[in-house]
Amino acid sequence: MDDLKTRGLVLLGCGKMGSAMLKGWLDGGLPPASVTVLDPHPSDWLKSTGVHLNADLPENPAIVLLAVKPQMMGDALPALQKLGNGSTVFLTVAAGITIATYEEILGAETPIVRAMPNTPAAVGRGITGIVGNAKASKVDVDLAESLLQAVGLVVRLETEAQIRPLMAISGCGPAYVFHLIEVMAAAGEKAGLPADMALQLAKATVAGAGHLAEVSDESPAQLRINVTSPGGVTAEALRVLMDEENGFPVLMERAVEAAIERDEELANG
Numbered sequence: 001m002d003d004l005k006t007r008g009l010v011l012l013g014c015g016k017m018g019s020a021m022l023k024g025w026l027d028g029g030l031p032p033a034s035v036t037v038l039d040p041h042p043s044d045w046l047k048s049t050g051v052h053l054n055a056d057l058p059e060n061p062a063i064v065l066l067a068v069k070p071q072m073m074g075d076a077l078p079a080l081q082k083l084g085n086g087s088t089v090f091l092t093v094a095a096g097i098t099i100a101t102y103e104e105i106l107g108a109e110t111p112i113v114r115a116m117p118n119t120p121a122a123v124g125r126g127i128t129g130i131v132g133n134a135k136a137s138k139v140d141v142d143l144a145e146s147l148l149q150a151v152g153l154v155v156r157l158e159t160e161a162q163i164r165p166l167m168a169i170s171g172c173g174p175a176y177v178f179h180l181i182e183v184m185a186a187a188g189e190k191a192g193l194p195a196d197m198a199l200q201l202a203k204a205t206v207a208g209a210g211h212l213a214e215v216s217d218e219s220p221a222q223l224r225i226n227v228t229s230p231g232g233v234t235a236e237a238l239r240v241l242m243d244e245e246n247g248f249p250v251l252m253e254r255a256v257e258a259a260i261e262r263d264e265e266l267a268n269g
């Protein structure tokens with residue numbers, strides 16, 4: 001991390017994901033002076049951080065983090081081409097775009113780490129899958145890992161192909177969970193609770209259940225059973241949610257398949 005402070009970090013694209021990660025790093029003590037951000041539409045928060053904004057690039061940054069939309073990568077990446085084929089590690093979080101594509105644009109000698117984070121990184125509770133190319137040394141991948149560990153957990157993938165299903169679970173997953181909160185709150189309101197109370201109940205329940213699932217020695221299935229009194233009320237709700245034809249399992253499977261299909265489309269341009 002000292003190398004990072006001295007040589008600097010460049011962030012290309014500071015929208016929702018870039019900001020989530022940058023916030024985590026700045027909160028964790030990375031000096032704003034070590035960071036250069038390129039983004040044509042900087043947020044007020046970004047302007048307030050004190051990072052170098054849309055300034056000249058450092059000569060030999062330790063890391064370039066690519067966090068623009070996959071559709072914008074083709075336009076944005078050539079500006080960084082001169083840092084390719086050197087010792088700068090390119091860390092990308094974009095869905096869809098393969099390591100081979102980056103190698104074509106930046107040069108085959110470029111160390112590249114492909115990563116798939118998620119937005120809870122903003123509160124230090126993200127989880128990111130990473131995989132390096134042939135040029136990424138152990139030191140390069142360790143650097144990317146320690147940077148990402150500053151904003152949550154990191155899992156190392158065995159193959160690049162694993163990033164696709166990982167994306168559909170943990171990359172997109174926070175959106176599934178936020179939607180669960182939304183629909184639980186709406187159902188609570190429909191059943192007679194004030195809207196703000198229903199939302200508070202839904203948020204606290206998801207956060208509490210998530211924490212319990214994480215720290216408990218019992219499996220999620222057992223934790224579910226622990227809530228479900230035989231002949232009680234949860235069993236009736238679960239009969240609906242666990243329905244083999246229309247319930248959560250089939251819905252989740254279809255949702256994950258849809259995310260994967262879209263990732264394949266993005267990969268094929």
Ligand SMILES: NC(=O)C1=CN([C@@H]2O[C@H](COP(=O)(O)OP(=O)(O)OC[C@H]3O[C@@H](n4cnc5c(N)ncnc54)[C@H](O)[C@@H]3O)[C@@H](O)[C@H]2O)C=CC1
Pocket residue numbers: 012013014015016017018038039040041042067068069070072075076093094095116117118119171172
């Ligand atoms: N939002 C999420 O939960 C996750 C997003 N990702 C990936 O992160 C990347 C960014 O996604 P979001 O942050 O959600 O998108 P976003 O739209 O919030 O952010 C993209 C940013 O790129 C900037 N930008 C556009 N053109 C640019 C250029 N030529 N040079 C520099 N910056 C430019 C935009 O002004 C914007 O601030 C995507 O590739 C996505 O696949 C990965 C995991 C999770």
Ligand SMILES: O=C(O)[C@@H]1CCC=N1
Pocket residue numbers: 095167171172
């Ligand atoms: O929706 C997207 O394309 C990005 C990738 C994973 C989460 N958000």
